Amino acid sequence: MSLLEIQDLHATVGDREILKGISLSINPGEVHAIMGPNGSGKSTLAQVLAGRELYNVTGGSVLFDGEDLLEMDPEERAQKGIFLAFQYPVEIPGVSNMYFLKAALNTIRKSRNLPELDAFDFLNLVKEKMKLMEMDQALLNRPVNTGFSGGEKKRNEIFQMAVLEPRLAILDETDSGLDIDALRIVAGGVNALRSPERSMIVVTHYQRLLNYIVPDFVHVLSEGRIVKSGGKELALELEEKGYAGLGIEDEEEAVGRV
Amino acid sequence: MTAVSEQIGNWLAAFTGQREASAGWVVELRKAGFERFAEVGFPTTHDEEWRFTNVAAIARTTYRVGSADRLVCAPEIVEKMETASAASHLGHYAAVNGNPFVALNTAFIDHAVPATVLRVPANAVVESPIEITHEVPADVTGDPRESLPISVHPRTLILVGANAQCSIVETYKGEGSYFTNAVTEIVVGENGVVDHYRLQQESPEAFHVSSTQAQLGRSATFSTHSISLGGSLVRNDVGAVLSEGTEATLNGLYIANGTQHVDHHTVIDHAKAHGTSHELYKGILDDRASAVFNGRIIVRKDAQKTDSKQTNKNLVLSDDAVINTKPELQILADDVRCTHGATIGQLDAESMFYLQSRGINRGDARNLLIYAFAQDVADRIKVAALRDSLERILFEKFHEHSH
Numbered sequence: 121m122s123l124l125e126i127q128d129l130h131a132t133v134g135d136r137e138i139l140k141g142i143s144l145s146i147n148p149g150e151v152h153a154i155m156g157p158n159g160s161g162k163s164t165l166a167q168v169l170a171g172r173e174l175y176n177v178t179g180g181s182v183l184f185d186g187e188d189l190l191e192m193d194p195e196e197r198a199q200k201g202i203f204l205a206f207q208y209p210v211e212i213p214g215v216s217n218m219y220f221l222k223a224a225l226n227t228i229r230k231s232r233n234l235p236e237l238d239a240f241d242f243l244n245l246v247k248e249k250m251k252l253m254e255m256d257q258a259l260l261n262r263p264v265n266t267g268f269s270g271g272e273k274k275r276n277e278i279f280q281m282a283v284l285e286p287r288l289a290i291l292d293e294t295d296s297g298l299d300i301d302a303l304r305i306v307a308g309g310v311n312a313l314r315s316p317e318r319s320m321i322v323v324t325h326y327q328r329l330l331n332y333i334v335p336d337f338v339h340v341l342s343e344g345r346i347v348k349s350g351g352k353e354l355a356l357e358l359e360e361k362g363y364a365g366l367g368i369e370d371e372e373e374a375v376g377r378v
Numbered sequence: 379m380t381a382v383s384e385q386i387g388n389w390l391a392a393f394t395g396q397r398e399a400s401a402g403w404v405v406e407l408r409k410a411g412f413e414r415f416a417e418v419g420f421p422t423t424h425d426e427e428w429r430f431t432n433v434a435a436i437a438r439t440t441y442r443v444g445s446a447d448r449l450v451c452a453p454e455i456v457e458k459m460e461t462a463s464a465a466s467h468l469g470h471y472a473a474v475n476g477n478p479f480v481a482l483n484t485a486f487i488d489h490a491v492p493a494t495v496l497r498v499p500a501n502a503v504v505e506s507p508i509e510i511t512h513e514v515p516a517d518v519t520g521d522p523r524e525s526l527p528i529s530v531h532p533r534t535l536i537l538v539g540a541n542a543q544c545s546i547v548e549t550y551k552g553e554g555s556y557f558t559n560a561v562t563e564i565v566v567g568e569n570g571v572v573d574h575y576r577l578q579q580e581s582p583e584a585f586h587v588s589s590t591q592a593q594l595g596r597s598a599t600f601s602t603h604s605i606s607l608g609g610s611l612v613r614n615d616v617g618a619v620l621s622e623g624t625e626a627t628l629n630g631l632y633i634a635n636g637t638q639h640v641d642h643h644t645v646i647d648h649a650k651a652h653g654t655s656h657e658l659y660k661g662i663l664d665d666r667a668s669a670v671f672n673g674r675i676i677v678r679k680d681a682q683k684t685d686s687k688q689t690n691k692n693l694v695l696s697d698d699a700v701i702n703t704k705p706e707l708q709i710l711a712d713d714v715r716c717t718h719g720a721t722i723g724q725l726d727a728e729s730m731f732y733l734q735s736r737g738i739n740r741g742d743a744r745n746l747l748i749y750a751f752a753q754d755v756a757d758r759i760k761v762a763a764l765r766d767s768l769e770r771i772l773f774e775k776f777h778e779h780s781h
Contacts, residue, residue, distance in 0.1 A: 170735050174727075198737035210732040214750025223746070224736035231737070263750075264732075280736065 123148050123185060123319050124169075124288055130179035131168050138164045140344035141180070146288070149316040153330055153355060154323045156341035157363050157370035162323045163207055165341070166292040169321075170204035171197050184288070198224075199231035201287030205277040205294050207323075212264040217276070220264050221246070225283055249282040253309045271302035278309040289313070290321045295329035307332030327359040342368045385437055386416050389482070392443040396489050401462035404487060407469045411484025414474045421478055430670045430702045431613050431641040436557055436585050441529035445490035446512040446552065448532065455502050456544070459495040461488050468493065468535050471563040472591040477615060479587045483561040486531040493533040500539030500567065507545040507575075507761050510534060512560070514552030514584070529557040540567035540595065545761055547575045551608065555583040562588070564602075568595040573603075573760055579771070580608035582636070589615040594624045596650075601627035603759060604642060604659075605768060607775065612640040620681075622650035630659035631755040633775060634667035634699075641670035646688075648681040648714075657688040660755050662748055663699035673718070674706040681711050688718040693751045695725065749773065 124146040131139040138161045146152055156162050168175050169182065171194035182189040184200060192200070212220070226236040237245065250257055253275045265273050274294055281289055291310065295303055310333050314320070322333055330338070330352065338354040339346045340363075348354065348366060363370040393412050399405045420437035421428040452458070461468065474481040487493050494510055512532045536546060550558055558580060566572050580586045586609040594600050598621070604614050618626045632640045646655045661669045671690045692701045705718040725747050733743035749772055756772070759765040 170731075172731055193740065194731060194734035195737050195739050195743075198735055204735050206732065206735075210726075210728050212729050212732065212747070212750060214753035215746055220733070220736070220738075220746075223742065224733075224738055227739060227742070228737040284736065 121186065122146055125183040126180070127182070128180040129165075129168070129177065129182060131164060131175045131177050133164070133175050137178070138175070138344055139168065142341075142344070142346055144339065144346065146319050146321070148287075148319055150337065151314065151320045151322060151333065151335045153335035153338045153352075154321060154341055155325070155327070155338060155355065155358060157368060158325065160341040161344040162325075162341050163292055166204060166290045166321070166323050169290055170194060170202060195227070198284075198286075199228050203281050203284055203286030203289045205274075205281060205289065205291045207292040207294075207296065209265045209273040209277055211266045211268075213266045215264050216261055217264050218246070218260040221280060221283055224280070228284060246283060249279055252282060252312055253279045254305050255279055270297040271299065274298055274302065274306055275309070278306055282309060282313060285313075287317065288319045288321070290323070292323045293325065294322075295324055295326065303329065303332065327355045330355045340366060340368070386419060388440045389415070389485075393485050396443070396486065399488050400460065400492070401465070403465045404461060408485050408487055411474045411481045411487075414481035415478055415485055418478050418481070427643065430668075431611075431639065433587070433611070433613070435611060436587070439557070440526055441557055442526040443486055443489055444528040444530055446514045446530040446532055446558070448491055448494065449509075449511040449513070450494060450496070451509040452496060453504050453506055453508070455499065455504060456508055457497040457499065459497055461493045461495060464493070464495045464535055467537060467563065467565060468495070468533075471565065471593045471619075472561050472589050477589055479559050479613075480561050480589050483531045483533060483559050483589075487533050489531060493535060495535045495537075497537045498539055498542045498544050500542055502539065502542045502544070504542070504544035507547050507764075508536075509547045509549070511549040511551070512558070514554070514556045514558065514581075516553040527555050527557065529559060532558070532560045534560070534562040536562070536564045538564070538566045538570045538572050541569045542567065543571040545573040545575070547577065547761060547764055549577045549579065550586065550588075551579040552581050552584055554581055556581070557585040558587070560586075560588040562590045564590070564592040564600075566592065566594045566598040566600050569597045570595060571599045573601045575603045575759065575761060575764055576605065576614075577764070577768075578604070578606045578608055578612065578614070580612075582608065582610060584609045585611045587613045590617070592618040592626075594618060594620050594626060596621045597623040599625045601629065601758075603755070604630040604632075606630070606632040606640050606642070607771065609640070610638055612638070613643070614641070615643045615645075617645040617647070618655070619647040619649055620653040620655065623652045624650075624654070626653070626655045628655070628657040628659075629755055629758055631752055632659070632661045632669055633752070633772070634661070634669055635664040636667060637665070638667045639669070640667075641672075643670075643672045643674075645674045645676065646686065648675070648677045648684045648686065650678075650680060651682045651684070653681060653684050655686045658755065658758075659690045660752060661690075661692040661701060662695070662751060663692065663701060664695040666696070666698045668700040669702070671701070671703040671720070672706065673704070674708065675716060675718070677709045677711050677714050677716065679710045682713045684711060684714040684716070686714070686716040690720040691751075692720075692722045693725070693748065694722055695748070745773075
């Protein structure tokens with residue numbers, strides 16, 4: 121059985137329909153890349169799956185491990201094993217990274233009938249995962265994402281993912297704003313988390329990230345629909361021909377060519 | 379008798395029936411207080427200073443005048459003085475001709491328990507905090523007079539000598555339905571360093587009105603923190619008069635839910651040059667609670683090079699909560715820097731989603747963000763025991779709150 125089963129998903133924000141019938145099936149252990157120009161609905165799909173209330177689901181269904189995902193609150197989805205790495209991680213002054221992550225981990229553990237981790241075990245776990253992300257431990261005592269550089273924020277997302285060990289990780293443009301060194305570290309962290317039980321959706325505008333996180337499948341999104349699906353070679357084809365090569369308009373590239 | 383004179387009449391009986399004052403000047407001071415109160419009566423919402431705070435519920439209640447249980451914990455070096463020896467200070471800073479409640483308080487100085495008068499000698503460095511707690515115990519029945527609600531009028535004077543250093547924690551709490559009308563005067567000598575904290579944790583049915591007035595010497599460093607959590611109707615006036623090179627900090631945190639009303643009126647008076655003042659008041663309002671923040675900053679003609687910053691931030695958690703916030707700048711000097719700003723906001727939806735997307739339950743996420751909002755005021759509390767207990771109180775308050 122597939123871990124995630126999306127059927128004909130429609131979603132709107134305000135009066136605007138952004139997702140216009142998306143169907144996608146993801147099996148345990150698979151990594152799916154979702155590519156597409158700006159405004160194609162990639163981020164909306166990521167946020168709808170995580171339960172952002174800003175979007176209204178107007179049609180279709182999503183099953184996660186056989187359960188109706190759309191019925192669940194965001195926290196319930198997280199407790200069941202969904203993790204969204206935010207494109208723009210939110211700064212929360214006044215809440216320490218450490219406190220936040222411990223609260224998150226222990227709520228998730230509790231929901232799975234696992235014992236909560238005490239401060240000592242938590243710190244050991246966190247130290248190990250920080251090493252993986254080459255993160256400075258001082259970041260733990262800082263408020264969540266506050267005063268972090270762009271790269272530190274993205275690393276912090278993957279670090280959280282490493283601690284929370286989701287069954288389905290959704291990476292929303294995790295590569296944007298990263299220089300090549302930071303990209304390598306982030307991708308290394310993601311690859312270390314690949315396992316036969318864990319699935320991933322990698323949302324990206326550029327093929328670059330997929331050199332480091334090699335997907336099993338690539339889907340191209342345009343105007344709220346998946347217009348093409350294929351293996352990892354589809355990403356290379358896109359790299360070569362651009363979205364225009366598939367007959368898709370891309371605002372950014374269009375501007376770039378003037 | 380008109381309603382107003384009837385009100386005054388009840389207070390008059392209590393005034394004339396109280397035990398004799400310990401010194402002639404106290405008799406005169408009390409009298410000045412009562413005369414002033416009898417003249418102006420309780421304020422109404424027609425008074426600009428009381429526009430948003432209606433004290434009719436206090437005015438129409440007949441109280442018996444009593445006293446709160448008072449506990450003073452002060453290190454040995456702090457001198458506990460008789461009221462009679464404070465003639466040159468008591469009543470000099472919180473004047474009876476200002477606020478009618480100060481006048482009423484003054485009328486009952488030494489009523490049942492003497493005023494709290496403490497002196498920190500010059501050059502003394504007092505390590506552990508001076509703690510003054512006023513607690514109104516639950517009503518004892520028996521005497522028919524005791525079926526009347528109680529009003530208490532705690533009066534405090536703290537004199538801090540030159541170069542001395544201390545911290546002061548005042549706590550107000552109680553049980554049941556009563557009216558606390560407190561006045562505290564603080565005098566800080568040249569170069570003195572004083573941190574003052576006022577924790578208002580009255581019962582949910584209580585009325586609490588207070589005035590805190592600080593007179594600050596040259597190059598003194600003073601901070602006062604008003605933490606207002608309890609009470610159904612609360613008005614706190616906080617004033618500070620600065621001298622040359624004085625640094626004053628006025629911080630506050632008010633949290634109100636249900637139908638609580640909490641009003642802070644602050645006055646920072648830059649009387650001399652080179653003074654610095656920082657003011658940060660934060661409020662959290664839920665349900666049908668209402669709050670007022672009125673921050674007046676006066677920069678006198680001679681107070682050149684004044685540097686003053688005022689901030690009031692409010693987190694409003696429901697559609698029915700109301701906040702009235704107003705800065706009042708009276709600047710008579712020309713070479714000064716004064717900034718002020720007020721914000722009113724709600725919980726950030728994106729932050730909520732971020733926390734929830736990590737598995738944190740909605741209620742807990744909400745508490746965490748409310749707590750975070752209050753964090754910077756809590757962080758500025760230097761008395762560790764108070765900071766810890768505040769963190770616990772906040773945690774409990776928000777917790778009970780979200781379910």
